[in-house]
Amino acid sequence: MLPRFEVVRRLRPVDLVAPGAVQVEVATAGTVPMPVVAPYVGATTSSPAGPALHLAGHRFAASVRDGSVVLDVADGRTSRELRSRRFHRTVGPSATGLTLTGTHVTAWVREGSGWVARARHDLREVLDTRDEAALADLRVELPEGGGVAGRFGQLGLRDVRFVTTEDGRPLRDGRALWLTATSAGPGFFDTAHTSVWRLEGLGATHTADLFFRRPDRPGVFGDHATHLVRSGGSWLVATSTWGDFEKPASRAGRRTPAGLRVTLAESDADLLHGAHVLDTRELPLPNDGLRSIATWDPHLVRRDGEWLVGFVSARRFFDFHPALASGPSLDDLRLRGAATDRRSTEGTTLVEVDGRTVVLASDGRDSRRAHRGRFPVLDLAMADVDLLDAPYPTNLPWPSIAQVDDGWLMATFDGTPRGGRILGYGTHGDLVLMRAKGSAGSTLR
Known part of the structure; x- marks a missing residue:
C-alpha cells in the first residue's frame, strides 16, 4: 500500500x-x-x-x-x-x-x-x-x-478536495494540481463560500470563486463543501447548501430538517478562473432507513459505467456519519452502505489505491472513543478495513489524497481560528499539506 x-x-x-x-x-x-x-x-x-x-x-x-x-x-x-x-x-x-x-x-x-x-x-x-x-x-x-x-478572499480554508476527472484522478496542469476549498468568512458557515486554488509544489494560488443559485429559492448563495469534477469537456459541481445554514436555536430543533442538502450544477465555463454563478438542481441522494434530516460533503467518481457518490447523512445536528450511493446515473442512485456506528464522521472521499476503490473519511474528536481522531478506510459496503497512517489535525480534517510523480500528496486543514474573538466558530483553518514518498509501507494498516 x-x-x-x-x-x-x-x-x-x-x-x-x-x-x-x-x-x-x-x-x-x-x-x-x-x-x-x-x-x-x-x-x-x-x-x-x-x-x-x-x-x-x-x-x-x-x-x-x-x-x-x-x-x-x-x-x-x-x-x-x-x-x-x-x-x-x-x-x-x-x-x-x-x-x-x-x-x-x-x-x-x-x-x-x-x-x-x-x-x-x-x-x-x-x-x-x-x-x-x-x-x-x-x-x-x-x-x-x-x-x-x-x-472577498478568506480568513482560512477547510473542506479541501482535489479537483478530479470522472474516474477520480486529480486534474493536472503540468505538475500543478487544483483544489476546491471552503473559504471561511467572519463567522459561522453562512459567511463562507467555495473557492478554487492552483496547487503547485507546496504553494497555493487562489484562482476562482464559485457561487450558486438554488432550484427553490431566488438569489445567489455561497454554498460550499464542494467537489469539482471534469466530465468530458464540461464540469460537474456537487456542493452542500451551507450558504444559509443556521445553528439550531434549541435542542428541539436538533432533529428538525433544515433544508441542508446536496445540489448539482453543470457548466461549460472555465470554472478554474474568475467568478461564476451556477444554476443547480437537486442531487437525489438515497437515505433509506438512515433517519436522515440532512446530507452534505458530496464526492463523485465514475467507475466501470457506474457512479459512486460518497456523502454524509445526519440523524440530528450534530450527529452524522458517512454513506455511499451508486447507480447508472446521478439521477438514479441507490444506497450502497452507511457507517451508522459513527456519530461525528464526515469528509467522505473515494480513492483508488493499488487498483482497489476504497472510501476514506474523518472520525472527529467528538466521536466515540473507538472512533476518535483518525482517518478510517472503508470498503464499498462501508465496513472498516484499515486506517490511514497520517497525523490528525484539529477539527474535522478531510483525507484528500492524490498520487503525484514521486509518491502521494494529502491536502487537508485544521481548526485554527483567525480574525478575533468576536467571530466565534467558523473561521478555520490552515491548509495542511502532507507527503508520502514511495509506494511500499503501511499507510493502510
Whole structure:
C-alpha cells in the first residue's frame, strides 16, 4: 500500500480582498460602481475614516473614532452607529476594512496580529443581500487616500478536495494540481463560500470563486463543501447548501430538517478562473432507513459505467456519519452502505489505491472513543478495513489524497481560528499539506 504521511507545509492565506479579484484601486476619495455577482465583497483603506458599501438604498461603513471601531448602518431615513460592547477598542491600527459575506457586514482593523474584526451585523432583517439586481448596482465608497475593493478572499480554508476527472484522478496542469476549498468568512458557515486554488509544489494560488443559485429559492448563495469534477469537456459541481445554514436555536430543533442538502450544477465555463454563478438542481441522494434530516460533503467518481457518490447523512445536528450511493446515473442512485456506528464522521472521499476503490473519511474528536481522531478506510459496503497512517489535525480534517510523480500528496486543514474573538466558530483553518514518498509501507494498516 502506501507509506506514512508526514506534514511538509502549512499555509494560511488571509485576504479581505482576494489579490486576484481587485475591482477598484484608487488613490483619491470617491464613490464608484463595483458590480458583483454575489454578496462576498471587501474593501480596505489606510485611512481611519474607512470604506463604505452602497447596496439597494443602504449604506454600510466602517471607521475608527477615538480608538473605537464603529459600523454605520443607514437606509436614507435612519442611521445607526453599532459598536461591539466587548471588542470595539483598537490600538494603533494601520488600516480599516469592511466586508459583506452573505448577510453579514463586518468592520475590521489591521493590527499587529493582522486583520481583526471589531464589529459585525446581520442584515437579514434589513435587506436581501442576495438579490442579483441589487448586487449589479453595488457601489464602493473610499475616503481620502483611496484604497482597494473587490471580491472577498478568506480568513482560512477547510473542506479541501482535489479537483478530479470522472474516474477520480486529480486534474493536472503540468505538475500543478487544483483544489476546491471552503473559504471561511467572519463567522459561522453562512459567511463562507467555495473557492478554487492552483496547487503547485507546496504553494497555493487562489484562482476562482464559485457561487450558486438554488432550484427553490431566488438569489445567489455561497454554498460550499464542494467537489469539482471534469466530465468530458464540461464540469460537474456537487456542493452542500451551507450558504444559509443556521445553528439550531434549541435542542428541539436538533432533529428538525433544515433544508441542508446536496445540489448539482453543470457548466461549460472555465470554472478554474474568475467568478461564476451556477444554476443547480437537486442531487437525489438515497437515505433509506438512515433517519436522515440532512446530507452534505458530496464526492463523485465514475467507475466501470457506474457512479459512486460518497456523502454524509445526519440523524440530528450534530450527529452524522458517512454513506455511499451508486447507480447508472446521478439521477438514479441507490444506497450502497452507511457507517451508522459513527456519530461525528464526515469528509467522505473515494480513492483508488493499488487498483482497489476504497472510501476514506474523518472520525472527529467528538466521536466515540473507538472512533476518535483518525482517518478510517472503508470498503464499498462501508465496513472498516484499515486506517490511514497520517497525523490528525484539529477539527474535522478531510483525507484528500492524490498520487503525484514521486509518491502521494494529502491536502487537508485544521481548526485554527483567525480574525478575533468576536467571530466565534467558523473561521478555520490552515491548509495542511502532507507527503508520502514511495509506494511500499503501511499507510493502510
